[in-house]
Amino acid sequence: MYLSTLLIDVGVNPDRPRPGRLWLRNLYHIHQRLCMAFPSDPRLQRDPQFLMPYNPGDFPEQRHLADEKITEVGSGVLKQMHAPRHQEAGFLFRIDPGPPGRAVILVQSASAIKPNWDYAFHNASFLLAASPQVKSLDPCFTNGKHFRFRLMANPTRRLREGSLEADGQPIKEKWIGKRVPIPNDQLFDWLARRAEKSGFFVREDSIYIQPGYIYVNKKKTQADKGHRLRSVRYNGVLKVVDPARFQETIAQGLGPGKAFGFGLLSLAPCQHSPHAEAT
Numbered sequence: 001m002y003l004s005t006l007l008i009d010v011g012v013n014p015d016r017p018r019p020g021r022l023w024l025r026n027l028y029h030i031h032q033r034l035c036m037a038f039p040s041d042p043r044l045q046r047d048p049q050f051l052m053p054y055n056p057g058d059f060p061e062q063r064h065l066a067d068e069k070i071t072e073v074g075s076g077v078l079k080q081m082h083a084p085r086h087q088e089a090g091f092l093f094r095i096d097p098g099p100p101g102r103a104v105i106l107v108q109s110a111s112a113i114k115p116n117w118d119y120a121f122h123n124a125s126f127l128l129a130a131s132p133q134v135k136s137l138d139p140c141f142t143n144g145k146h147f148r149f150r151l152m153a154n155p156t157r158r159l160r161e162g163s164l165e166a167d168g169q170p171i172k173e174k175w176i177g178k179r180v181p182i183p184n185d186q187l188f189d190w191l192a193r194r195a196e197k198s199g200f201f202v203r204e205d206s207i208y209i210q211p212g213y214i215y216v217n218k219k220k221t222q223a224d225k226g227h228r229l230r231s232v233r234y235n236g237v238l239k240v241v242d243p244a245r246f247q248e249t250i251a252q253g254l255g256p257g258k259a260f261g262f263g264l265l266s267l268a269p270c271q272h273s274p275h276a277e278a279t
Contacts, residue, residue, distance in 0.1 A: 199246030207236035
């Protein structure tokens with residue numbers, strides 16, 4: 001795999017937005033630009049200088065979004081994107097705050113092809129505050145190893161017959177089978193359940209949870225206000241309990257909405273193993 005770090009120029013004055021700040025407001029545009037770093041071989045041979053008009057079919061990572069639509073129940077739920085993501089295909093990304101006047105986009109991509117950021121930003125280098133940094137990743141995990149982690153997720157649950165509304169009343173039949181956002185008081189439980197299936201373990205007292213929203217607008221007209229999607233940022237410490245499964249989780253991402261910057265589970269060394277004797 002590869003890990004790319006893109007430093008975006010957003011300016012320090014919100015009343016005088018830089019182009020990078022405007023670009024980051026629309027995740028469709030961000031995903032589209034990131035996909036441009038993975039052109040198909042025929043496209044690259046046919047148009048090495050990127051002089052031809054953009055065509056989603058020439059960028060395999062973009063095809064699954066070409067006709068995709070968001071569906072919402074309540075607020076903050078999005079349709080699952082079914083692009084394959086594993087060590088040989090696909091990419092994950094996340095937007096993080098950076099130093100003053102900067103934002104950081106992390107892009108974790110498959111090992112089959114190295115991202116071509118010069119091609120992706122051929123006509124938009126003004127968005128970047130520095131040249132993209134790319135490094136190769138070959139993670140190896142062992143049982144019991146602790147890591148600090150960061151995750152931006154879109155926690156949802158599927159409504160079933162017998163599910164209740166927030167006021168305690170049974171849900172209407174038309175909502176059965178739909179997905180809704182996880183309530184704030186259940187955000188850790190959502191992560192803990194995912195962790196159990198994904199090869200790692202987390203303690204509630206080691207996790208910082210920051211709920212919020214992101215906004216997505218596929219339309220180009222200003223009249224369309226787009227969609228508000230639930231986002232939750234998790235920071236904390238995890239323990240690897242199934243190295244093989246955890247390896248798959250790192251490559252595939254965690255939870256829905258990966259085309260909108262969700263699911264990238266990034267890791268950093270943990271100097272100490274808090275509560276190791278209890279986990």
